[in-house]
Amino acid sequence: MARASWAPGRVNLIGEHTDYSGGLVLPAAIELGVAVEIDGTAPTVSLVSLEFGPAEPFAPDGGGAQATGWARYPQAVAAELAALGRPAVGLEGTVASDLPSGAGLSSSAALEVAVALGLCAVADFELEPLELALACQRAELRAVGVPCGILDQAGSVLGRRGAAILLDCGTLELRFVPVPEEAALVVLDSGVERRLEGSGYATRRAELEHALRLVGAERSTELELADLEQLDPLSLRRLRHVVTENGRVRRFAAALEAGDLRAAGRLLSESHASLRDDYEVSTPELDELVRVAEDAGAYGARLVGGGFGGSVLALADVETAGRLGGLVVHASDGARLKTYAKT
Numbered sequence: 001m002a003r004a005s006w007a008p009g010r011v012n013l014i015g016e017h018t019d020y021s022g023g024l025v026l027p028a029a030i031e032l033g034v035a036v037e038i039d040g041t042a043p044t045v046s047l048v049s050l051e052f053g054p055a056e057p058f059a060p061d062g063g064g065a066q067a068t069g070w071a072r073y074p075q076a077v078a079a080e081l082a083a084l085g086r087p088a089v090g091l092e093g094t095v096a097s098d099l100p101s102g103a104g105l106s107s108s109a110a111l112e113v114a115v116a117l118g119l120c121a122v123a124d125f126e127l128e129p130l131e132l133a134l135a136c137q138r139a140e141l142r143a144v145g146v147p148c149g150i151l152d153q154a155g156s157v158l159g160r161r162g163a164a165i166l167l168d169c170g171t172l173e174l175r176f177v178p179v180p181e182e183a184a185l186v187v188l189d190s191g192v193e194r195r196l197e198g199s200g201y202a203t204r205r206a207e208l209e210h211a212l213r214l215v216g217a218e219r220s221t222e223l224e225l226a227d228l229e230q231l232d233p234l235s236l237r238r239l240r241h242v243v244t245e246n247g248r249v250r251r252f253a254a255a256l257e258a259g260d261l262r263a264a265g266r267l268l269s270e271s272h273a274s275l276r277d278d279y280e281v282s283t284p285e286l287d288e289l290v291r292v293a294e295d296a297g298a299y300g301a302r303l304v305g306g307g308f309g310g311s312v313l314a315l316a317d318v319e320t321a322g323r324l325g326g327l328v329v330h331a332s333d334g335a336r337l338k339t340y341a342k343t
């Protein structure tokens with residue numbers, strides 16, 4: 001029997017730049033992702049990407065010289081799993097992806113999660129889904145120095161067909177919120193490649209943590225707008241985005257549950273305005289795409305993911321979605337291991 005691991009990308013319906021302050025997010029896994037076909041166990045981890053070519057083999061515990069290029073992610077995953085006690089079993093595998101990279105759909109998280117599942121499988125090592133997601137989140141930091149939150153990895157691991165995941169990133173409590181069938185989720189790529197490495201992402205996180213310290217809060221969900229009145233203008237803007245975004249996540253989930261797509265769409269557009277004006281992570285191309293989607297009759301639209309490029313998510317009815325072009329994605333099941341007969 002042959003084995004392959006597979007992990008999806010995610011689309012975050014709402015709750016952007018809230019995860020690293022213990023806020024609320026609402027991602028859904030999508031049907032596109034990264035697969036690692038496991039050819040067998042081996043003394044090293046030896047991976048070939050159909051897209052990026054072969055990676056220099058590395059030790060099963062992720063030790064040794066730091067890999068370069070895309071291999072930084074799998075190597076960092078191996079190191080994080082070793083720290084959790086995964087036996088040092090290597091593998092030979094082929095990595096294939098149908099997820100566009102740099103579009104804000106979390107291709108790096110999908111790669112991390114797929115590799116993690118494969119490494120766990122060959123070593124008969126098991127982790128709870130959220131433990132695996134947290135290990136992959138730490139791997140992102142180790143690999144490329146991006147201090148990301150848990151959003152992308154949790155979305156990839158926890159996805160469920162037809163539903164979004166309402167996750168409190170402070171407590172890791174979650175519940176599933178059904179996405180109405182008549183809601184089309186359309187991803188429109190701005191064509192400006194987004195890489196969090198080297199973007200303003202780390203700066204935003206530092207600014208937000210500074211603002212949280214000023215108001216003496218551990219988690220953004222503890223705060224209300226009235227708590228922000230004494231802040232300097234920059235800290236006020238950053239934290240106001242997060243506090244209002246947490247509120248929008250709650251209201252968006254309620255709107256989905258009530259089948260009120262108009263209300264949900266308005267919240268998306270409000271989220272975009274807040275990301276643009278208060279959090280300052282938009283670009284002129286993303287703003288323009290949001291306008292185009294709204295003018296074409298979408299219920300609402302906003303930039304998705306870290307910003308500074310990448311994509312816009314529009315919520316529309318099926319007919320409008322067809323007019324918009326772009327990539328229509330569906331809330332889908334999360335990462336898994338597949339076993340199949342080798343032909």
Ligand code: GLA
Pocket residue numbers: 015016017018019020148149150151152196305306307
């Ligand atoms: C990136 C990060 C996530 C999250 C989003 C913004 O996708 O990887 O952890 O912070 O940006 O919501």
